[in-house]
Amino acid sequence: MGISRLLEKALLVGVFFMPAIWVSGAQAFCPAPASLPVAQVQRVVDGDTLRLSDGRSVRMIGLNTPETGKKGQSAEPFAEAAKRRLQALVDESGGQIGLRVGQQGKDHYGRTLANVYDRKGANLEVQLLSEGLGYLVAVAPNVALVDCQQVAERAARQAQLGVWRDPPVQPSTRLSKSGFAIVSGQVKSVQRNRGGIWIELQGSLVLRVAPASVNSFDTAIMV
Known part of the structure; x- marks a missing residue:
C-alpha cells in the first residue's frame, strides 16, 4: 500500500500514536518539589482540566479522563x-493548588501543561489514576512523573477499579470513532519516510510516529 493511502486512512480515522514509555524501579509516590507556585482554582472543567482565577486553563500532565458530554453527546462512563x-x-485543598509546569509548557489549545499538587504536597493525577478515574498518557517531553503514575494506574488496573472494571482494550478492526482509545491489533505493514514511521493495523487504523518522536521508541522492533 502506498504512503499516500496510509496518510488518507490515518486522517480518516483521526487518531494519533503516543509513545509507550516503559520504566523500571517505579516510585511509590510523586513527591512535590520543595517550592511550587500556588494558584487559585476558579472551577473544575472536567476530570483533567482546571480553570484558574488568573484566567489560565491547566491540563493535568499524564492523566486522561473520560470525556464529559458536550454538544448534546452523552458523557462517557x-x-x-x-x-x-x-x-x-x-x-x-481550599481551592489552592501547586503547579509544576511541564518542559513543554503549553498544548496546541494554549492550555498550561502541569502536574498538580494539593496544599499538602499530594499529586492529584496520581490520586485519580489510583482510583481508576482516568488513564495514564505519557507524552514526551513531559514524563518527569511517569514512574509513579504507572504505579498508580497499575494498582487500579489490578483491582479493576473505575475505567478498568471492564477491559477497555478495543480490537483495531472495531474502531468506529476518533478520540482516545486503548487498541490491540495485528500489524499489517510498517513503513518509514520523511513523515515518520507508519504502522498499519488490521481494519482502518494507521498509527503515525512523528519524526520528532521517533527517538522515544525502540525503532529496531518497528522496521
Whole structure:
C-alpha cells in the first residue's frame, strides 16, 4: 500500500500514536518539589482540566479522563465521577493548588501543561489514576512523573477499579470513532519516510510516529 493511502486512512480515522514509555524501579509516590507556585482554582472543567482565577486553563500532565458530554453527546462512563472527585480534591485543598509546569509548557489549545499538587504536597493525577478515574498518557517531553503514575494506574488496573472494571482494550478492526482509545491489533505493514514511521493495523487504523518522536521508541522492533 502506498504512503499516500496510509496518510488518507490515518486522517480518516483521526487518531494519533503516543509513545509507550516503559520504566523500571517505579516510585511509590510523586513527591512535590520543595517550592511550587500556588494558584487559585476558579472551577473544575472536567476530570483533567482546571480553570484558574488568573484566567489560565491547566491540563493535568499524564492523566486522561473520560470525556464529559458536550454538544448534546452523552458523557462517557466515569467522566462525571472523575470531575466530582477532582472537585473534591480541590475543595479539600481550599481551592489552592501547586503547579509544576511541564518542559513543554503549553498544548496546541494554549492550555498550561502541569502536574498538580494539593496544599499538602499530594499529586492529584496520581490520586485519580489510583482510583481508576482516568488513564495514564505519557507524552514526551513531559514524563518527569511517569514512574509513579504507572504505579498508580497499575494498582487500579489490578483491582479493576473505575475505567478498568471492564477491559477497555478495543480490537483495531472495531474502531468506529476518533478520540482516545486503548487498541490491540495485528500489524499489517510498517513503513518509514520523511513523515515518520507508519504502522498499519488490521481494519482502518494507521498509527503515525512523528519524526520528532521517533527517538522515544525502540525503532529496531518497528522496521
